[in-house]
Amino acid sequence: MSKYKKLVLPLILVLAVAVVAVFGKTLSTKSAAVKDNRTEVVFWHEMGGPAEKSLMKIVDGFNKSQTKYRVVPKYQGSYDAAIQKILQTHGTGTSPAVFQAFDISAAQMMHSKFTVPVQDFIDKDGFDASKISPVARSFYSNDGKQQAMPFNTSQPVLYYNASLLEKYGITPPPVSPSYSDITRVAKQLYERSHHQVKGMTVQIYGWLLEQAMANAGVGLTNNNDGHTGIPTKATINNGASKEFFEWIRENQKAGDFMNYGSGAMAGTNQTTGFLNGKIGIYIQSSASISQLNKKNKNKLGITYFPHPDGKKANGVAIGGAALWISNDKSKAVQNGAFEFIKYSLKPEVQAQWQKDTGYLALNKDSQQTSILKGLYKQHPESKVPSQQLQEAVPNHFNSGILMEGMQKTRQIEQFAMESIYNGGDITNALKDADKKIDDNLTTTNRANGYH
């Protein structure tokens, strides 16, 4: 057997592996897009379900509006899962040119230096950013520079079943309710329906705890929620969060509180319960409005996120996500990405987006469009989240938490909420949460060399 022949078979096998690899590669890219001369702008997003449909409308609208660029949308799963994908694929062929990253990842994205500040394009292009909601913009700016452009912005609001309240002769909660206002309605609903309807629920969702703190004007971490320096200590164990949980506990004891848990379907189950008149009040993102309106046979009531008794509401922070432009693509692609961002912020586009989803239109001019005027005429309560957004005066505590590891922090918050909902001691749960977050913070800051 010659030496040459000895090599043939192993070579064939290696080739076979390579063929499989290449085959798999071409097969999966083949149907990706229609080929033409346009510059492709890969856009990663996390809008699933109905919101994805209306996002696709925006993308299609952009692609039809011009001939230079083509935005290729790619769904990445949940907000949570997307962050590591973005960080881990940076610099590879797979990475996006423009991506949607949610509020709590802002610190991580800024520190990564994987993105080009949107401000650079705004300056070059002469885009009038003053039209865009300042509260939303301030959330994603740092050192006076716009880092990312807010896109889908929501507000946490309190939903109530207005028909049920009417049926049982209960006065609806006021515009900016206190905890005890809500307790009153919830208890009345539970009693007057002869325990057929549960009064209220607050989902086990870290975002809601953060908002309760924001609305009470206290921070989650030191250094003013990270706005004046890298956070080093968590401060969840404070009077405001205790008050929040005591409010929940009071309703649990009265029997009018429903706990939907924290599973994959907790949010859905909660909404289902609300739509079916099994629960009277719940707190959720304003992004649910259009869905609630579409499927609701009952009258929908919306009011502001509740605040502690005897205090004025500080205002809540925005939720949702922003669009960031990656710096690992060519200038042409980056420009295309900004063109898309500009398009997505047009008054009509934002107005339609609000109507379709419930995310708030960020362009001031959107309010003058016939789309939103029509919406408010049909559903006057849809105006409430925008009003809440406008009334808030931005300060450190309602402008988001600039801290790395917020995803882990949310899980820790949720753990605390779960143990409290299941009867655990409030102070202990909060102390425990602080300790866990501190541990993570210490590790993160050490690993990254922050001091």
Next chain:
Amino acid sequence: MANIDERNVLKNIFSYFLLILLAVVILVPFFIGIWTSFLPTADILKGNYFSTNISLTNYIDAFTNTPILRYLGNTIVVATITMFAHLLFCSMSAYAFVFLDFKYKKFFFALFMITMMLPSEAAIIPNFQTVKALGLLDHYSAMIVPSLTSAFGTFMLRQSFMQTPKELKEAADIEGLNHFQIFWKVVLPYNRISLITLGAYSFLGAWNSYLWPILVTFSNNSRVIQNGLKQLQSEETFNNWGMIQASAAIIVIPTILVLFIGQHYFKSGLNEGAVK
């Protein structure tokens, strides 16, 4: 005698009762899932299971509004290639361990056995980086290449190959066949039942894999069905139960039909692999 007959009849009735009861318990999730897939979501949410508004709307929605067909296609491609790769590479290495003598054979076999002890779940971080370095992210090959072979498959086929009758090999030697010919013409045909079992096992394994595809797929072009179903549920809005049940039914009905048809075959195949 009559007494014994009576007892037998009673016993049979009891057996049937138990058999039916357990069948109902096992099938209830299917019935509910498939039945509700024909109902409008509004009725499902009200708990109105006895609604008469039966329609195929949910199915039409699932096919037209979601990329479910693409997910199915992706999954079939990935699972089929993985299956054939397992059949090829596992049978080859099993052949080496049974019919060939080489230095450190025991050591290499021990290595294979150790691999069976190492969970792939523990290797996701470095493997992600390897696949990224190879430029395979978001392609079918990201799901195929890391699982082209399997230590379990090698082990299973080795056990089976060891029972290939001596006479066959002797006949092959007389005919002057080389190892490739013996492998292809004698060993593989003789062990086809084990190969089919491994094939089914590998296909199902790839079909069911969930964690790894989440990590390496980034678009609908390569996303597989197990992850795809999760996309139908969304983050900040709530979803359409009727359509979700319909998409689950779309996936499960064909697999179950295939299983019904091939049931007997699967059973003997599975058992073969299990005890050999």
Next chain:
Amino acid sequence: MLKTSATDVIPEKKVEAKQKSKFKLTANDKYYASIFAGPSLFLLGLFVFYPMFRTLYISLFLTNTFGNTTLFVGLENYVKLISSPDFVSSMWVTLVYVVGVTFFTIAMGLLLANLASQKLPGIAIFRTLYSVTMGVSVSVAAIFWLFIFNPSAGFFTLLTKMLNLPTINWLANPTNAMWAIIITTVWMHLGFVFLVFLGAIESVPTTLYEAADVEGVSKHYQFFHITLPMISPTLFFISTITIIGSFKSFGLIDLITKGGPTNATNMLVYRIYNDAFFGGNYAKSSAEAIILTVIIAFFTYLQFKFLEKKVNY
């Protein structure tokens, strides 16, 4: 169709001894071996062995925002894990789940297989029905059961309401959530386990039962003293793969509970995934992965040993 009988199971050692005399080895074997075993060995090296060492390496460092190793800390990640009540509780939860799933899967599988092995008219229908969950994948099982556990419109809720029983909040309560996951897992695996057991029970020689019948031994006694010992190799095979499989459970948790409530279903593999791909803490995740590896290796080894000793009845 080939039928296996319990006597087909030849202890490994005997086979090996037979094998030696069976075939003559040739000088070219080394060359052939590299072709036949080479590709698998290379692939396993690249995608199993290398990542193991790499994971071990990462677990001795701290990792930054990008997942790069920055600071060597020795065993600090492990010490932190073991001393964290969170992680310890995760380990317990995993253990409870593994024991629960293994026990109920085997018990139910045996019950079904034993029932379906009776010679009754129409039994084939039941055999087909019982094996039906074999065609169910994680995502489908999760969807079906999520709907059943749904607290407002789910089947269990309606059922308890119809019977005027208090409704159980399946996924909000830690104990119930664990049960929910166990039930779903067992249900999903049942079809496969049933089929394997049925095949094994059918291959037990009928003469054994006939002899027992003649002696007037009860069916109950026959099951424990004839069937079980005769199918012990299958029993061990199933317990191995069920234990190892449930230690690695991920999909159902991700789809149903996401590890909650209060980490009640936050099992090891979910933690590994969660800490790395959500939390961005690759070092912690790697340390957990190494712990998982040690556990899986231990059980696999135990099962191999057990298999070797006990199966030679």
